[in-house]
Every structure is written in structure tokens, then in C-alpha cells.
Amino acid sequence: MLRWIIFLYSVAVCVNVQAATNVTLLSDNGIESWASKVFSGESIYSVEDYKGRLALKALSHHSASGLVLEKQIDLIATPYLNWSWLVEQTLSQLDEQSKAGDDFVARVYVVIDGGFMVWNTKSLNYVWSSNQDKGLVWNNAFAGSSVKMMSVRGQQSQQGLWYEEKRNVYQDLIETFGDKGSQKANRKAYQYIDMIAIMTDTDNSGKDAETYYGDIIFTEK
Template sequence: MCKWIVVLLSFLLCVNAQAVTNLTALSEQGIEQWQAKEFSGKSIYSVEQYKGQMTLKAISQNSASGLVLEKKIDLLNTPYLSWSWLVEKTLPQLDEQSKSGDDFIARIYVVIDGGLFIWNTKSLNYVWSSNQAKGALWDNAFAGSRVKMLAIQGQGSKSGVWYQEKRNVYQDLIDTFGDKGSAKANQKAYQYIDMIAIMTDTDNCGRDAESYYGDIFFSE
């Protein structure tokens, strides 16, 4: 019996020791550490209960603003980004690969800051697409190949339903921006991200969107 207790305690200690970085902690108003970034008009973000969980509610009415968290994340230690999201309104009949249709009811994106060498800055956008197929990948209409758009949800995804997501960001960066040819070179290029952002925007199409985000966290 004692042996099994020791094994159980060891297992619990290993589970508790796993690295988890909760970036929002919505039940504790953790979103307060995020900074508003306005591009065109102001989307409204608020923390509230919705359909059984604490959420970050996002309302966009012909606007484009987001919430930004400047935080260096070591993707070798915590490569997995997890979150949940739900949308109530989609944006049909948009060409999201064009400048006039570059609007998304929900998106979470990560940024590698190139510093003074702005051409080295890279951003991967995980988007809820209104008209692209799930899994579609394309260059941003405004920023080109430095900003990649990846449809995590797309045509056929249901409104009013929570979706749970988990992505290996480190591997996604390699897959979308290119394998550097060796593990060492990939680590040099993609080990760290410097910024995470949330945005629901409709400034190009001039419509309304309503979306909800659950806690956003990185883990082993």
C-alpha cells in the first residue's frame, strides 16, 4: 500500500510541475495586463460569464482594435498554445485574402519581434475564417509573407458553439515560415515569441461581429 501511495504522489507532483503559463486568467481579471491597440475604430472587449464559463467578449462594429500582451515565451519549454472560442456572428461573402476583406470574427496571433530589423518580424495568425476552408494558409493581404493567416475554424464551423483548440506553435512556425534545415537553426529562428494578441475586427467590410474567447495559455 505504501508503495502505491508513493507512486501516486510522484505522479501528482509531476503533473503539478508541468509548465503552464495562463496569459488571461479570466476568472481573476488577468486580462488587465493586456494593452489595447487601436488600428481603425475601437472594438469593445469585456470579461463576463457566457454559456457556462468566464470569457473575454469581443464586439466589433466597423472597427479594428485588439489586445496585446508583450511577453517572451520560450517555445522549447512551452510550445503548446491552448484556448477556446465561440462566435455568434460570421462575416459571409468576404474575400479574406484581399485587402477589402481582411476582417476576422476572431483571431489570436503570436509575433516574433525583429527589433530594428523590421523585415525579420514575423506573425502567425490563428483565425476563425468566415469563408476559407479549415486548415487554409495564406499571406496577409497588407503585410505579405511576413504575416501568415491560418484558418483554425472556417467554412462549416458552427456559430454559438464552443471550440477547444491546441496548437504546437513552435512546429507551426517552422511549417509556415520554413524549416531552416537543422534543429539548431530552427531553434535560433523560432525558439522565442515576443508578443501575443487578440483581435476581432470588421473595419474593412464595415459589419458587426460578436465573439467570445476563453482562457489562453501555453503549456508543455
């Protein structure tokens, strides 16, 4: 009987581990497997302890570069994206829906790679907006409707404070890019993402930003 209980416990532990994917794993230098993507100047990313937790520090001085991980995530198995972030310096007086103001102190975003059919490539950006309200969705000023911006944090959010976030990416993709009309069609369109990225950018505004990101984890619930 005892062996059976131990077996069931071990199975439950395995299932729990399989239902969560830490894509940064800051404590074990997992962020080193992420590739740098430079758009305009290079933001500085480093891992350090900050205000009670291990964090990825991002400094942007009139620059726009991010970190990208090519990893397929099954959103039916682990639809929830969990992360924490803290902003020490926001960007004032920007129209973030314009090309001149398309800068964000913090972005965590996912990409569906369309491959050769580039028109099928889609990206959903979860952003910390310096000048807009929380909960808005709009098309990216440069990429149009293929890149959606969602203000998870807005101008009322406090600087210097850690915020914990949790988003159902699968449902967000359906809501932002459109319901395909059936569960089968939605799964075909949105079940898998192919890339995750982090970026703090201030190239368009010519300003500075300082941001901290915690581990990014996909979970079943």
C-alpha cells in the same frame, strides 16, 4: 518513506505548474495586463460569463482593435497554444485574402519581434474564417509574407458553439515560415515568441461581429 512520497508529489506538482502558462487568467482579471492596440475604431472587450464559462467578449462595429500582451514564451518548453472560442456572428461574402476583406470575427496570434531588424518580425495569425475552408494558410493582404494567416476554423464551423483548439506553435512557425535546415537553426529562429494578441475586426468590410474567447494557455504537451 511518507515524507519522501510527499516530496516527490510536490516536485511533480511544481513541474506541472511550470509547464503551463495561462496568459489571460480571466478568473483573476489577468486580461487587464493586456494593452489595447487600435488600428481603425475600437472594438469593445469585456469579461463575462457566457454559455457555461468565463469568457472575453469582443464586439466589433466597423472597427479594428485588439488586445496585446508583451510576454516572451519559450516554445521549446511550452510549444502548445490552447484556447477556446465561440462566434455568434460571422462575416458573409468576404474575400479574406484581399485588403478589402481582411476582416476576421476571431484571431489569436503570436509575434516574433525582430527589434531593430524589423524585416525579421514575424506574426502567425490563427483565425476563424467566415468564408473559407478550415486548414488554409496564406500571406496577409497588407503585410505580405511576414504575416501568415491560418484558418483554424472555417465556413463550415457552427455559430453559437464553443470550440477547443490546440496548436503546436513551434511546428506551425517552422511549417509556415520555412524550415531553416537543422534543429539548431530552427531553434534560433523560432524558439521564442515575444507577443500574444487577440483581435475581432470588421473595419474593412464595415460589418459587425460578436465573439467570445476563453483562457489562452501555453503548455508542454
